[in-house]
Amino acid sequence: MARAEAPETAPDPTAAAEAATLEVPPELVAQSLGEWFRAWLTRIRSGDSGVLPVILALVIITIVFQAISPHNVFLSAGNLVNLFQQSAVFIVLAMGELFVILLGEIDLSIGYAGGVGAAVTVQLVQPATTKWPWWAAVLAGLLVCVVIGALQGTLVTRLRLSSLIVTLAGLLIWQGTMLIVLGLAFSGYPSLAGLDSNRQVLYNLMNGTIDPVISWIGAAVVVLAIAALLWFGDGRRRRSGLVAPPVSLTLLKIVLIAIVATSVVAICNINRAAFGTQEGVPWVIPIVLAVFAVWMTILQRTRFGRYVYAIGGNPEAARRAGINLAAIRTLCFIICTFTAGIGLLLYASYLGGMSGNINGGQLVLYAIASVVLAGTSLFGGRGKVIHGILGGLVIGGIYNGMGLLGLDVRWQFIVTGLVLLVAITIDSLSRRSATSGSAARV
């Protein structure tokens, strides 16, 4: 806070002793890229590594599976697009679960709660029975999810029941409900495969692709928009003397985003079909990015988001600040199941229909594992929406790579479980070292 120091005549002697270099995020005090980078290294050495471990995990997974997958198929365009699609389900579920985890609560039911919503949607568009237009069916399915979230959230916040128990009960109840919905009026499971354009829309959520040229244009527009937001936002803050990253760092962020966008579009635009053509960015990528953008804006830029973090960090402080804890908490449970509804709809699209065999218990654990191994704390108050994307890609990478190796589901369970264990160990240890660090200075 160098700007505020001018009128100080007698600098407080504690200043030097309290220069808490380690825990101050480096971007706050650095004036240049070099300085920022050195501060960042210091912070990593002190144990607060941010998203670095999950990015390292992504790199390691890529290298290992590329080396050992048959015919080095892991990094082929076809497999990478498939990986994006598989990860999309985990990513969306993880972004929903994040809202509840930020409160220090948990929602174990989202696999099947979202499943009920997806089952309703898929049933409603069946041409043999209800024939609802796809958008109405999607709205109905998501509305069901909202009701489920409101119900569970109300039980947790108003009756003060443990979210673990409420949603564990939900896990069973919604699985049963989903099976009942799937069993209505049909023998066998409702499908999304079919030539009618109504069901085709839902099938294409996951499987449809955008024309390569339009993919490029779309990516360019998105990157330019983000670049403009970052550049002018940071620039305005710098000019008015507020805390802002150095120019070079803003540029670096923009370049990184451009590189990622270019790579993704380039990979997706390679013809990945063995015969004929199959190319372009799958619809699911912009869908996931849209969910990401909306939830990130809500968490970072609105009062509601601020209160979610405050409640996760110190509920008593939030209460004294006049925040309506019950309302915010219930809304988080609603957002969580609503997002799960989107995730399971994408899953149904991926499967080409809704099946009673989906493993909602595994899905929710993957969702929790995703955010936690990317750095979200199960104790609440710490986590970002981007963690859902990074963690979801790691889980999706493991899932995909083990499938390529022909390892069956037994080994997938074990490896995923081990990854989760490692992630929460890191969470606990880093939390412990952070606590002891600040205790030493009090």
Place this chain on the structure above:
Amino acid sequence: MGQVIKDSPAAEPRFKARGVDKHFGPVQALTQVDLDLYAGQVTALCGDNGAGKSVLTKCIAGIYEIDHGQFFWEGNPVHVRSPRDAARLGIETVYQDLALADNLDIVQNMFLGRERLRSGLLNEDDMERAATKTLADLRVTTVRSIRQPVASLSGGQRQSVAVAKAVMWNSKLVMLDEPTAALGVVQTKMVLDLVRRLRDRGLAVMVISHNLNDVFEVADRIAVVHLGRLVTQGPASDFDRQSVVDYMTTGASSRSGPRTDADGATSGTR
């Protein structure tokens, strides 16, 4: 009791409590408490554990509603039934646990619950500017960045942020609960300096403290509660350590000291 305290004509207390009773079930926590808090003065509220300091503070802060008696704000009778009522009058309290969210940064904590918006979204620039100005006015300059999380602050810095948060809202009376408990020597000095700056800005300040060093260091006036009764209050210069200890432990003192009914409202000396 129920004695009437004569105000000196020069200075009407910013806040007056008269004949305040508060009980919880069969326990009488406060009995006929009369208290005066003056603008531009630091009043130390002393008392042994369980004497009723916290209950009295929470009544003024609107957390508890009083059973009998009357509060006066700048001479007018007022009812304080909720923290919101207190905030509306300009009464802010910094509790011992500070009520800061560790995971939020300084600006976010200072504006928690009263965020400024621009077209529906948080107006971070505006909030950061206002928070920076408040901290600079209070000369809280030891924090490295106003955007660092509160978890990375020292105890004294946290206390400063909590105080700054309380005075941001045009508050006129700030009550600090044990502000220097658990602080080291240097940090205690930093917080006491901050308390003096609040006084110099014309706020009425009440400091609840056990620590007689701090009390005599910073207080203009001293009030002592004993077993739920306010046994004495007056300018700090009328007390010495021994008399305050006597009042705190026995409710009376044989040494010199102001009698509540004789000399309640002499304007304080600095």
